[in-house]
Amino acid sequence: MNTSTLAIESLDLKTASDAELALVHHLFSKMRAERQPDDPPIPFEENLARWRSQPPFIQLTFYGVWNPNHTALIGRGTVVTVSLEENRRLAQVELEVLPEYRRQGLGKRLLGLLAEVAEREGRSLMLIGTHGRIPAGEAFMERVGGHKGLEGHTNQLDLRDLDRDLLQRWLDQAASLADDFELGLWEGEYPESQLEEIAALYEVMNSQPRGTLQTEDFHFTPEQVRQLQQQILVTGADHWTLYVRDRATGALAGFTDVAWNPSRPELLSQGNTGVFPQYRHRGLGRWLKAAMLDKVMRERPPVRFVRTHNADSNAAMLRINHELGFKPYSSSAMWQVETARALDYARTMR
Numbered sequence: 001m002n003t004s005t006l007a008i009e010s011l012d013l014k015t016a017s018d019a020e021l022a023l024v025h026h027l028f029s030k031m032r033a034e035r036q037p038d039d040p041p042i043p044f045e046e047n048l049a050r051w052r053s054q055p056p057f058i059q060l061t062f063y064g065v066w067n068p069n070h071t072a073l074i075g076r077g078t079v080v081t082v083s084l085e086e087n088r089r090l091a092q093v094e095l096e097v098l099p100e101y102r103r104q105g106l107g108k109r110l111l112g113l114l115a116e117v118a119e120r121e122g123r124s125l126m127l128i129g130t131h132g133r134i135p136a137g138e139a140f141m142e143r144v145g146g147h148k149g150l151e152g153h154t155n156q157l158d159l160r161d162l163d164r165d166l167l168q169r170w171l172d173q174a175a176s177l178a179d180d181f182e183l184g185l186w187e188g189e190y191p192e193s194q195l196e197e198i199a200a201l202y203e204v205m206n207s208q209p210r211g212t213l214q215t216e217d218f219h220f221t222p223e224q225v226r227q228l229q230q231q232i233l234v235t236g237a238d239h240w241t242l243y244v245r246d247r248a249t250g251a252l253a254g255f256t257d258v259a260w261n262p263s264r265p266e267l268l269s270q271g272n273t274g275v276f277p278q279y280r281h282r283g284l285g286r287w288l289k290a291a292m293l294d295k296v297m298r299e300r301p302p303v304r305f306v307r308t309h310n311a312d313s314n315a316a317m318l319r320i321n322h323e324l325g326f327k328p329y330s331s332s333a334m335w336q337v338e339t340a341r342a343l344d345y346a347r348t349m350r
């Protein structure tokens with residue numbers, strides 16, 4: 001097929017019609033099934049809600065590749081830029097093409113368009129993720145001249161394999177911590193009055209390994225933290241955050257959060273877990289993880305698998321996760337490529 005004549009058009013996901021977004025959803029679902037064949041599909045309403053409620057400080061440019069009859073999307077590319085003081089040279093890029101349309105130049109065309117967006121917005125470095133189950137992504141990034149900056153795994157705990165005695169031991173050991181630290185919970189929307197300290201708590205995530213990625217710390221305002229949380233809540237998910245607070249100073253020392261969507265009742269996603277450096281090596285990380293698992297098992301009995309993503313170099317987090325029985329489920333990598341280099345490649349003749 002001569003794919004060079006296929007139309008690639010931009011679409012504003014915030015304002016597109018339901019019918020257009022249904023086509024986008026269809027493509028997303030097919031690509032997700034390739035990456036995660038065991039998982040149930042995400043319902044249309046969830047994707048729709050997320051696309052319609054993109055936080056204003058996050059700009060998303062979407063390009064869709066149309067099939068020859070212009071009736072379905074067969075590929076897409078997305079550039080995300082975040083308006084913060086820092087990381088002003090970064091553009092986060094995703095691109096994917098359905099398997100039957102690969103190796104015909106569509107990825108290259110998409111990359112060219114995405115790199116032009118990045119260039120226009122003054123973003124000189126593109127970050128692009130690849131998934132271990134789809135080797136074509138890595139081959140493509142090698143060809144483009146990208147560099148792998150951070151490798152990671154989604155690690156999974158099958159709750160049927162969880163050592164309940166170990167969990168109880170960790171909870172018992174934490175009893176001695178309770179003199180110095182309070183364990184607390186935010187369930188659903190973060191309380192408005194605490195948003196400022198919650199934004200400060202999120203800073204702890206800047207201490208996770210970044211490999212050789214040329215990224216800077218991210219600093220979110222309280223309002224941005226609220227908007228990021230809304231992205232989870234609008235999909236109908238439960239969002240729980242357990243935190244520990246230093247009783248002496250009142251300062252927050254660490255947290256862990258999970259999201260659970262009733263449409264995929266067996267799966268629970270554990271997002272962030274972090275303890276500030278000055279509070280490490282006292283068992284707070286183990287306490288947070290154990291207390292969350294305990295709560296999940298008591299209050300969400302359908303959950304069978306807990307998934308979390310960790311950098312392969314994150315020894316501290318991996319140690320706790322391995323002790324609990326998390327096992328590698330799938331691998332992924334974050335690549336970086338200079339926008340100028342991507343443009344040069346995209347402009348070479350086939």
Ligand SMILES: CC(C)(COP(=O)(O)OP(=O)(O)OC[C@H]1O[C@@H](n2cnc3c(N)ncnc32)[C@H](O)[C@@H]1OP(=O)(O)O)[C@@H](O)C(=O)NCCC(=O)NCCS
Binds near residue numbers: 103129135137140
């Ligand atoms: C990555 C992806 C978008 C590439 O799309 P594509 O339409 O097949 O890419 P193209 O045909 O334009 O190929 C561009 C170059 O990459 C090379 N390439 C692509 N897939 C390759 C593979 N599996 N093995 C070796 N080289 C490959 C092509 O040979 C081509 O090189 P050339 O410029 O010398 O001719 C597609 O494989 C995909 O959707 N993968 C799943 C999603 C994914 O991994 N996304 C991560 C983004 S990198």
